Amino acid sequence: MTRLSLFCATAFSLLAGAACATPLALTNVTIIDATGRAPIENGVIVMDKGRITAVGPKSSVTIPRGAEVIDKAGKYVIPGLMDANVHLFLNLDLDTLLRLRGRYADIIVEGAQLALKTGQTTVFDTWGPYPDLKAARDRINSGKDIGARIFFAGNIIGFDGPVSKDFADKYKGLLNKGTVDYLNKRWTQGTGRELLWDTADEVGKKVDTYAALDVDFLKYAANGHSDMAFAATSQRTQNAIVKAGHDAHKTVQAHVHSLEGIQSAMDAGVDILTHCDITPERTIPPELMKKMVDKGVYCSVLPTTKAHQDTLSKRAVHYQSQSMINIKNMMDAGVPLMLSTDGGITHPLPLTTPDKPVIDSRTTIGEGHYAALKGLEEINVDPMKALQAATINVAKGYKVDKDLGTLETGKYADMVVLDADPLTSARNYRAVNMVIKSGQVVDLSKLPTAPLISNQKILPDD
Structure with missing residues (x-):
């Protein structure tokens, strides 16, 4: 790489959003653009001002005079990977919640950096502390910090915060009321369980107020979290939430977690069903899958590997194996699926020792997407469809496909260079050679830049 390339990479590590003025071209690569078209051998991708300006075979692409050229002969280029469902602030242990209070945005940035380091250039955070997600998103978008592009929902409308029946109620007796209220309100912003006492019209008005807080999308509870089989919101309330969001x-x-939850959410007009594959006691019937296809509803799914399932409890194995049956059936039925992980930074200091070592962890940011893609391979999902589930399908589901999801002219220049072909083996997604976001080469060696969680080590015994 020449001095200019090194300068651009250095600038990007400091100023994540600023694009270098000189065009950049990758040459002699195999381009897998995720459109479904055949890969382009001996391909060239030209990018300028953060966007792709030309892509195609070497014989048909003119490289601008003065462009910085990077020869990646023998490498493969795919669009930047995307995760439809992460929780960048996943650590609900008391140590993190209390000791690092005031640093939540820094933890979220760290998670976004770990995602970017492993080829995920865009993530969609579907539950977390609103002020801190907004701060982290804006820091990355402004160029103050480097990291995967963040879109976020904040709270799951109808759920309470972390120290509640919906999540970690066990901590409630250990904390004073002021601390519990502080933590929960940081998440809920007036959209917690108290909404469920209101009329549907009142809920709609409060969701109007919440939507104006500059969240990127809305997520609400059709089913419970700790009580997955139960309906969390009435049909009228769901209708009001969806209308407020679309307005x-x-x-x-x-x-969603139940067949009725899926049905009621679709009747309300949702765009996305979150982890609709997790219906622990039932297989999704063909008529419900047909309705998903007919309505154009996208489903974020949580694939796991067989090795991971072998490390789980009997109950968890049951619902994860059911999940994989649903995923395969939905894929065959033509339901548009989006790869997701529920991932966040896994704390290296667990408070309890698991019965078995966790293999292919789904919820570890920077690892979970690799395991999810391997899980799809294990149920014989077509490799191109698996790639699309992690790229263009996510972009379409969130309606950002004008800018993201494929390697096409006019879109953001987000891409991953791999040492091996991901269409021949899912393990090749791990062979990351280079990551480019908004037309700039990322210095992967510097990520994360200021770790708070991922660098913690277990101390030796005294």
Whole structure:
């Protein structure tokens, strides 16, 4: 790489959003653009001012005079990977919640950096502390910090915050009321369980107010979290939430876990069904899958590997194996699926020792997407469809496909250079050679830049 390339990479590590003025071209690469078209051998991708300006075979692309050229002969280029469902602030242990209070945005940036380091250039955070997600998103978008592009929902409308029946109620007796209220309100912003006492019309008005807080999309509870089989919101309330979201020009998704939850959310008009594959006791019937296809509803799914399932409890194995059956059936039925992980930074200091070592962890940011893609391979999903589930399908589901999801002229120059062909083996997604975001080469060696969680080590015994 020449001095200019090194300068651009250095600038990007400091100023994540600023594009270098000189055009950049990748040459002699195999381009897998995720459109479904055949890969382009001996391909060239030209980018300028953060966007792709030309892409195609070497014989048909003119490289601008003065462009910085990077020869990647023998390499493969795919669009930047995307995760439809992450929780960048996933650590609900008391140590993180209390000791690092005031640093939540820094933890979220760290998660976005770990995602970017492993080829995920865009993530969609579907539950977390609103002020800190907004701060982290804006820091990355402004160029103050480097990281994967963040879109976020904040709270799951109808759920309470982290120290509640919906999540970690066990901590409630250990904390004073002021601390509990502080933590929960940081998440809920007036959209917690208290909404469920209101009329549907009142809920709609409060969701109007929440949508105006500059969240990127809305997510609400159709089913419970700790009580997955139960309906969390009435049909009228769901209708009001979806209408408020669409009136605010936001995509709306529903947290679902039951067949009736899926049905009611679709009747309300949602754009996305979140982890609709997790219906622990039932297989999704063909008529419900047909309705998903007919309505054009996207489903974010949580694939796991067989090795991971072997490390889980009997209950978890049951619902994860059911999930994989649903995923395969939905894929065959033509339901548009989006790869997701529920991922965040895994704390290296667990408070309890698991019964078995966790293999192919789904919820570890920077690892979960690799395991999810391997899980799809294990159920014989077509490799191109698997790639699309992690790229263009996510972009379409969130209605950002004008800018993201494929390697096409006019879109953001987000891409991953791999040492091996991902269409021949899912393990090749791990062979990351280079990551480019908004037309700039990322210095992967510098990520994360200021770790708070991922660098913690277990101390030796005294």
